[in-house]
Amino acid sequence: MTTMETRAAGTAAAAAGSEEIITGCDAVAQALRLADVDVLAGYPIRPYDSVMTAVSKMIANGQMDAEFIVAESEHSQFEIGKHASLVGARAFIGSSGVGWMYGMEALVVTSSLRLPVIALVGNRALDDPGAFGVEHNDALMVRDTGWLLYWVESAQEALDTTLLAYRVAEDKRVMLPCALSMDGAFLTHSQHIVQVPGPAPVAEFLPPYDLGDRRFHPDNPVSIAPQFNEDWVMEARRQADAAMRRARGVIAEATADFRRVFGRGPDDPFVDTYRMEDAEYALIGMGTVGLVGKVAVDRMRAAGRRVGFVRVKWFRPFPRPELRALLRGVKGVGIVDRDYSFGSNAHGGVLYTEVAAALYPEPTRPVIVPFIAGLGGREVSVENIEEMTDITEELTARGELDASCQWIGVRGPASDPRYDVERGAR
C-alpha cells in the first residue's frame, strides 16, 4: 500500500469504515491500529515483515500511536513483547520460518507466563534450503506449548481474527498468547478486497487490556516466574490446560459478539465448512488451500460428486467436537497437510495425526487418507484437490483403513523401492 493509500485508509476508517485492496499483512496492520496496540516488536524476515513496513508507515503518518521496537533478533523481539504484556501493554510480535524458531525459548515462556501477546506468523518453509514459500511447520512448532493457533484464509479474515485474537487471548478466563498464521506469499504479499471497520465497533468489541493483579508494577510488588521445582510445575501446567479448555467457550462467545457488533463473520467459530451437508467425501486443510479447495468442490459437485471441504481455523484449541460431528456419515476423508512430520503416524502430516486421533472414538470411522501438498510454497491447484479426492474415493472403495501418506505435486514416481521400504509393516 502506498503512503497515499494508507492515509486514505486511515482517514476513511476514522469515519465509518472503508473497502480497501490490501495484503494480508496490511490487513493485520490495520487491525493493530484499530486495536490501539501499545507495543510492537519486530525483527525483519520474509514474508511476515510486510506488517512491520505497514505499521511503521502508520506510526510515521500519525495514524497510530505505539512504541515500535526493532530488536536485534527474534529472541529479543519476543522477549520485548512478553515484557510489554507483563507491564500491562497490549503487545504484538511476529516472524516467519526459522525466525520464529530462533525465538522459541521466548515463545514458550510467553505462554507459560500466560501473557496474551498476539503474534503473526507469515508461514514459511524452515531452512534449509533457504526458501520463502509457505509451509506450516513454523507455527506448528509451538502447538504443544499453550499458544492459541489460528490459520486464516483471506486478508479479511486476517483483520477480523486479529481483533478476535486480542479479545480471546486477553479474556481473564484464557490469558494465553495467540499466533495467527498466514500463508506466505498467497496472503502476505497478495492484495485482497478487505472491509476495514471504523473505530466505533472495534471499541465496542474489544475492551481495554487489563492484566489485573498480575500487572508487573512498583505499586504491585510481585515476583514473576521464580525457579519452580517438581513441587509446583505440574500445578502450573494444569492451570494452562484449564485455560486452553476454557478458551473454546470464550472463542464461541467472542465470535458471536463479533457478528453482533460488525454485522458479519462466521457462523462456526472453529471450522469453515463448505458444502458438507450431504457430503460422502471431505477434504480437510488449513490456510489458503481452502480457497482452491472450495472451488474444486464446486467443480466436483457440478459433476455430481458429493464432496465437501472443511477448513480448520483454530488449530489450538483443536476443533475435535466439530470435526467429529461433521465427519459422522462421511465415507472418506482426505487430509491436506502443508507440513510434514517425518516418521510420524503413516508418515503423514500434523493435521492428519490430529484429525485421525479426534475420530478414533467414533463408532464408525471414515477411511482417512493423509496427503502432503504444497510444501515450500509449491502451488496447490484445483486439479491437485481433485486428484486427492479421486485417491480418497478410490481408497475408500477399496476399504483401505490403513492408507499410506500420498505426496501430491512432487516430482518423481509415487511408488519406488526406495520409498516403499515399509510396505506391509507401516
Place this chain on the structure above:
Amino acid sequence: MSAGAVDVTYRGVFQKNLAGVITKELVKAARREDKFGGTVARYGDSPERNGIPAKQFAVIASDMASLQVEMTKYEPDNVVVVAVMDDTLAKGIESWAWYGVRPINLNLAPGGTLLVISRQDPAALLKWIPRRPQPWTLAILPGEPSFGGLWVYNDDGTDYRTMGAIARVTDGLVSLESLIAQAAGTRDGGKREQQLREGYEAVQLHQVAAGEGAEDTYVPVQMPDWTQMREGLVVPAVEVGRTNELFMKYTTRTARPLIKFDACVKCQICYTVCPDECFIPTPEGHYDVNYDHCCGCGICAQSCPVSGCIEMVNEAVFDGNEPLHGVYERDPAAYEELRAEKLAKAGGPVPHYGIY
C-alpha cells in the same frame, strides 16, 4: 525383598566429591555381596552453591525391583543412615530448592542412625537436633569436616573412615569385609583398609531415647493446589525492608562474621558488599548482622578495612541466630567478653576464610 538407603548430607561444592566417593564405593562393595545398588544425587541441589546443604544417597537393595522403585525418587525411602559430613549441618538443612529449614534427622527411618563427623559430644549435638517420636542412634565419628572443591580429591581418609563407620552402624547393609575387598582393588588399597578399620573402630554410638533432643519446630510448607496458586507463575514479592521467611540461608554457613563494634569505623562497606543484605544499620551507625539470612560467604570480613573488626568464626561455637548488637548496646565490655569466649572456643578466627 527390600532396599535401604544411606543419605550423605554434605556441604555443597566443598564436599561433593566426598559424598560422591562414599555413595559410589558403598554400592560397589554391596555388589560384592550380590546385592543391587545405585546412587541418587538429589537433583534439586544442583547446581550446588558453596556450602549449601546437599544430599547424595546410596541405595542398596536385595533385588532389582526394590532398587528400581527407589531410583525414581528424589529422596529414596528407608534411610537407615544419615551420614553428616559437617556437624554444623545438625542445626538444620535448607536446600536452595526447598521451602524452610528441615531437621537433619527428618527422614531417618525409625531405629536408624545419624552419623556425624564431629569433635563435639552427644549432648552438645542434641541441643541442635530435634527429638523424634521413636528411639534412634547418634553415632559420632571424631574428626574435623573435610572440605575440598569440585575438582579436588581431598585425600585425607574421611571418605573411607566414614564408610567404615557406616559398615559398623548399619548391621549388614554392607560389610566391612566387602569394603576392604573393594578398596584392595584401588590405588593405596592398604591405606584405605587402614582408614576403613579406623572408622569402624572409632565411631561412638549413643542411644537417643524417644523425645530426647531439641524442640521440633519444623512445619512442612503447605503446597497449594492448582486452583489456589496464582496464575501466570506469579508469587508475592518480598516487600522492601523485609526478608524472605521461606528462604533463610543460614544453614549454608560454616562460619559467621563476628564484629568488634568498638573497632568499627562506620565505613558501610560490609553493608554495601553483603550479597544477602544482612547488615542492619543501628542508630549510632554500626551494622548488626541478620544471622538468619547470613550464608557465611565471608565477603564482609574480606572487605572490612579494619584489621580484626569483622572476623569469621566457626559456626559450631554458636547456638541460635540472635543478632548480637543488643548485647553490645547494654554493655560493651560484656560483649567483648562474649566475643573473646567464642573466639577462644573456636581456636581463633577461621584464617583465609572465603578466599578461593
